[in-house]
Amino acid sequence: MSDAFLEIKDLKAHFPVERGIIFRREVGTVKAVDGVTLTLRRGEILGLVGESGCGKSTLGRTILQLIPATDGVVVLAGKNLTQLEGSELRHARADFQMIFQDPYASLNPRMTVFDTLAEAIGAHSNIPRGEMPDRVNRLMEKVGLSPRFLNKYPHEFSGGQRQRIAIARALAVEPKLIVADEPVSALDVSIQAQIINLLAKLSREMQLTLIFISHDLSVVKHISDRIAVMYLGKIVELGPATKVFERPLHPYSKALVSAVPIPDPVREKKRERVILAGDPPSPMNPPSGCPFHPRCRYAIADCAKIVPKLENFDPDQQASCIRMREIN
Amino acid sequence: MPLLEVTNLRTSFHTRHGIVRAVNDVSFSLEKGDTLGIVGESGSGKSVTCYSLMRLIPQPPGRIEGGTAIFDGVDLLKASPEQLSKIRGKRISMIFQDPMTSLNPYMRISEQLIEPLLIHEKISRDEALKRAMAMLAEVGVPDAAKRIRSYPHEFSGGMRQRVMIAMALITKPELLIADEPTTALDVTVQAQILDLVKKMQRELGMAVIWITHDLGVVAGFCKRVQVMYAGRIAEHAATDELFAKTAHPYTRALQKSIPALQPKGAALYTIAGMPPDLSRNIEGCPFVPRCEFAQEQCKQPVALKDITPGHATACLRVQKNEITL
């Protein structure tokens, strides 16, 4: 697969749960990410969707080596990231960056825009101080921010502007991969569009591989080339964005897609809704067999016994359900 | 006789940087059993409007500058504390966006559920507990009899919101105000909560005001919609009409911004410009700087006017039939 730019193989992130005050015993494991395999091309945009507790944020952070992987491998442009440590890892970080959900919390409130961006630009390169203002200006214009605001502090900006600063900071180190963890969830609808457009444009222009994490399917569908649906630490469906949205294969994806409100009263009233019962189970006690079977309307006896694997329904769409062909 | 009639509501915040006119001359009415959606982005005044009705605005720095809100003959804005306490929590209930901060983390759910009953109705604790358990089961909390003794942090987000709904509806109010209760929840949980509120509304025959920024939620849930911008009402119509015969450029722009309705591949539509600074006095239509149809005449003061019965717009050019959207 010479196309493969980012290869993730059987990635796991398990967290032990300990009890006890003086002597800590392990009583269980939270399997936040439980065996994820993905391959992305250079410049591809992958939408990663799922609900709270499915592990998508943890997966993003594990890929970026912000959370140590318990098992599995992440290879970016031929470099094995999971093996890196110490200052090697620190230097390699220029290649992969993150954009966070809360634009206010992700900026140091006591640093001006200039400080924040200059720090990022200078993190892995020796730029002479005289050149710095020019570089910062260019970076700000790239994300649509006026250089007039150089000396302002995060709290003096709106949410959308802060997110632009965060994007500029991520771009400052010239990364190859960016993981955006719910980058627009905290923003107003009209501002969301601006930021999504910006990310899409930057990804195209700079050949950036982008993993866009969100719980909002319609946002993800628009920007992504492919969509991966996560449930309880595993990917349950993977395929081209429009296909996954218009013809979801996995029962969970079906429920997810049907839950998205359609802003068109005529269509909204006509369509068939799949309302999921109950809450997502805790990742500490995943159900036996298929993790979704307790809430699945198509579940049969075997579903509690067999752990399904991702299988191809057609060449580009996969789902992990043993009844995949029957129900579609 | 409408259940709630709001006329010329004006609420401002007196801050260090100036007077922010958060709600600027808002009027609407609600019939018994109606579902009204109030749609807007941050700064539109949608939440402040309802907080003003419930007198939940901190004064200072907030101040209700004028207007009336008649609920069953009582003006909520001028009611005495005694009158208010008989209405708030009993006849008008409210649920909020973040169930974690709306529930008292130190009290068991049982205590919080029976509190409104003990205050507003003269029943015994046992009676109240029985009703609380029944209510909890009705809103879909499994194992209600056992879980009623839990604390808020032992529930998930969706469950907490159900508890909030139970608390709000336990006194069988005539009006429920919901301020973005599902914005922070997963989309499947949101669907469950919307279904639940629909069911309760049918059973209790109550009116609902649902505040949201999501036009999709409004499309499936509300009979009437009110779109707010910069503290004013931009458009007010029956939901079907709002979508089919949009009568304000802002409403149209909002619809165009929704990713779900846009073709893949092209850049998403964005509304140019930024929301206005509400501390500056705006003559005429506040949407002018961002509107593609704006003209000189739009800078004069415009009032909300019906263009067809039940469908009102604050756009001068639409009122004059100069443009169709």
Next chain:
Amino acid sequence: MMSTEPPIITTPSAEIEPGHSLWQDAWHRLRQNKLAVAGGIFVALLALVCLLSIFIAPGTYAKTNLALGATAPSAAHWLGTDILGRDMLARILMGGCISLSVGLAATLVSVVIGVLYGAISGYVGGRLDVIMMRIVDIIYSLPFVIFVILILVVFGKHIVLLFMAIGAVSWLDMARIVRAQVMSLKKQEFVEAAVALGLRKRRIILRHMIPNVLGIVAIYGTLIVPSVMLLEAFLSFLGLGVQAPMSSWGTLINDGRKSIEEYSWLLIYPSLFFSLTLFSLNFLGDGLRDALDVRASKD
């Protein structure tokens, strides 16, 4: 990629808008708090006068006049004289010097120790944190006053030892507070972002952690000063603090208490000055807390 882009004309600085840091906002809020401002001015003035008195009329506080004895306030001695004929005004000002400098010095010691201890414990975490905090717990539970008394009795009543003894036990609260703040800061996304950028740990602590801890340190620091002053007064009351002829307010109050009926001014004036100073520092600390309470999200 950067080198092929045309150079951008740098914006002339006249066009760059100034920013308002959170400190500036806090300062503005503080200035509006009249009590805090009054307290701050009082302490500043007092400190100034006390300092000046050392240079203007050195030694006055120790000049005895046995023939005069204790006299009530008069034109010659504004606040009267004590039993040995020493001018009370001079003594009170000297006492102010001592009390304030003990307060400030001991607070400085406890802040420095507390911040370092708490920052390391909070940032490194894990076993080290557990051990460090258990040490704090143990020291906390010891009868500290007895400790200080022991130190002073065994090693002598030198004023420097007094500073150190007080400072050595008052850092505990600061350590806990800084540790809690650092631990919550660690989880903040901008720290995660700094790690993701590949910044060195040292830079993260200095540039991202410490500046965000200073607010809390300033608040609690100003509140440690009055409690340290009270402690010193208490020790002086017991006879363990500064020794005659140097007088802190504690010693003055102790002396005054002995003749409360005959020469009441010997007790009233030192107590008055002491109370006013404590009030002022507390108002200042409260004002700082309100001003720095950054609910700064302007959304």
